Amino acid sequence: xxxxxxxxxxxxxxxxxxxxxxxxxxxxxxxxxxxxxxxxxxxxxxxxxxxxxxxxxxxxxxxxxxxxxxxxxx
Numbered sequence: 629x630x631x632x633x634x635x636x637x638x639x640x641x642x643x644x645x646x647x648x649x650x651x652x653x654x655x656x657x658x659x660x661x662x663x664x665x666x667x668x669x670x671x672x673x674x675x676x677x678x679x680x681x682x683x684x685x686x687x688x689x690x691x692x693x694x695x696x697x698x699x700x701x702x
Contacts, residue, residue: 681697
């Protein structure tokens with residue numbers, strides 16, 4: 629698998645590289661708990677990823693972000 633494509637604008641992040649690496653680790657932990665073979669699991673995964681990303685960003689920046697998750701199968 630490839631690294632997730634992350635974009636964020638307007639967040640007060642002093643060290644973008646460290647922030648991105650930590651967020652990728654959180655995303656990877658969450659993805660490992662789901663199976664993408666089931667359509668219902670896919671929607672549950674998207675909801676779990678949104679929640680995980682929001683919590684992580686709120687913890688690091690104190691801001692409540694808007695999160696958009698897109699899963700792409702190749």
